[in-house]
Amino acid sequence: MGDNTQFKRALISTACTLAFTAAGSAHAANWLMLQGTEDPASAARANVWGFIQGLYEKDYSDPNAGGGFVPPKLLGPDLDSQDGFNINRARIGVRGTGFPIDSKINYFALLEMGNNGITSSNGAFAKLTDASITLNHIPGARVRAGLFKTPGSEEALQAIHVSDYINFTEGANILLNERFPNKSYTPCPVASSITPVCNPASGNVGPYTEAQLQAGAKFNSQPGPVGAFRDVGVQVFDAFDVGNDWEVSYAAMIGNGNGIEFSNSDGEYDKYLYFSAEKGLDGGKGGRAHGLKFFGWGQWGTRLLDVTNDSVSNLKSYDRNRAGLGVKYLKKPFRVTAEYVKADGMIFEGPDKTNWYFTGPANGNGADAKAYSWYVEGGWYIPKTKWELDARFDTLTRNDGRNDQHRFDKWTLGVQYHFNPKTRVTFNYEIRDFECNSGAAVCNNVNANLRGVGNKAGVQLTAIF
């Protein structure tokens, strides 16, 4: 009896402690807090900041036997060349408290002007990627409203300007960075001097030759920007100092499920949940604060697609669910991260036939397919130097269990030189092994193209201001 009473008292005491020690500031690399809050009673009214990333990349893939190239052999976002320079990101933002003596309200806004999946489809000079306001009035339940990164995968949630690699893992790129197809059925494109004849049965537009690419053919037919791991909605979140340098965080969000666009035409909302527990370790600050973090998350939503090749809009609802868990350790000179992601529905298959790839027949395209991915990466900050070595292995299996099951394996070897804490150059060499691995006959044609996917090299300069 006495033990029960003591246990109950301990439980109540713990609950009260959790309720009343909501962290007032970020603890280690807590992206929810770093992006959604400002330092209390210590933030500027308006802090202008941003970053520029300039990139040179070269893809060493070979064309297929007929001289044709498929999207994995071409550089995004335009997918019409194998090498070149690009300003892949140029962002300017402002954040702060607005009314500095009131720490309970803060805001965050960011504009993208680089050439990437966010900007390339709409032809606009710039695209708003973040615009949010956070209300910090309720202890333990901060409220963030607007357009911002959804709580989820560490690779997606972390600020891109501190990412140690030039390109995303295949899992993040294909499963998480959502592409939004035409809702209306998109049949095979009409053949032209720069577009090969399309096979209506398979939907295969056929690879583009170098001549066709140089004449203006492009694989990227996306009607809108990528989701950029973001949504417009409302999130409740907070972090709690639970003692012994441990911090526990949570986030629950509801959003339109339309990335960085501002409509919710299907009337349904995406739901997001996130949980993390992090042990703070001495050293580092901000996005590179030291710690050992465990995290798990889930995202649930639906998408509408027209499934019939006619003038009638026959919309069908497909689930789009994602979930993952992972761990990240950072204590210089070492860093190790591992994540696993599971995906159900709306699996991105290719950029050139945006609706067809999701709803096409035969082997089952992406709308109701499943996929999973994982990666492990590590970094070594060479002591007493400004150099860093990085290595990452990532793998994606999409259309899991189907005749057109694909497996994309990639090693990324990297070297970084940090001129100063805000400017660095990143060298990456990607070793890629992509294939259709179900053993079914349909893989023959696919592999005739994928087996030519070669390695890729890149050098990126990042300057944060």
Added chain:
Amino acid sequence: MLTYFRSFFLAIASLLFITVASPALAAESGFADYKYVLQLSDMDPSKQELILNNAANLLAAYPPGQVEVEIVAYGPGLRLLFAENMHAQRIDSLSQSGVKFSACGNTLKAMSKMLGEEPKLSPVAKMTPAGIVRIGELVKQGYIYIKP
């Protein structure tokens, strides 16, 4: 004889007065060899960390008891002494090491009017009616004035 006793009595009374009054006098002028008053009246958040670094460096530069440091916060600088300030733990630690923190009453009144409620201050903050006047008083007492 009477004169002798009067002189003796006056000497004892003077000794007693000095002994009792010394702590009170020390509270204002102290026996430290060096006394610094640091002003924080900036909105710039980086000044908060800078002024705390200044205070810590001053404590470290002198033997214990040989330096007195007082930070006077007024205007936008009063945010440093808000209870929720991100530097609250460090302020508490510096206070325990002898650094004094003075909060301007005029600023607090003005901020209360703007916010509709009085901001909660750090428990180590000592109210002074007017921060700028407090700085003047300390300078007159021989404090070295620093505005980072």
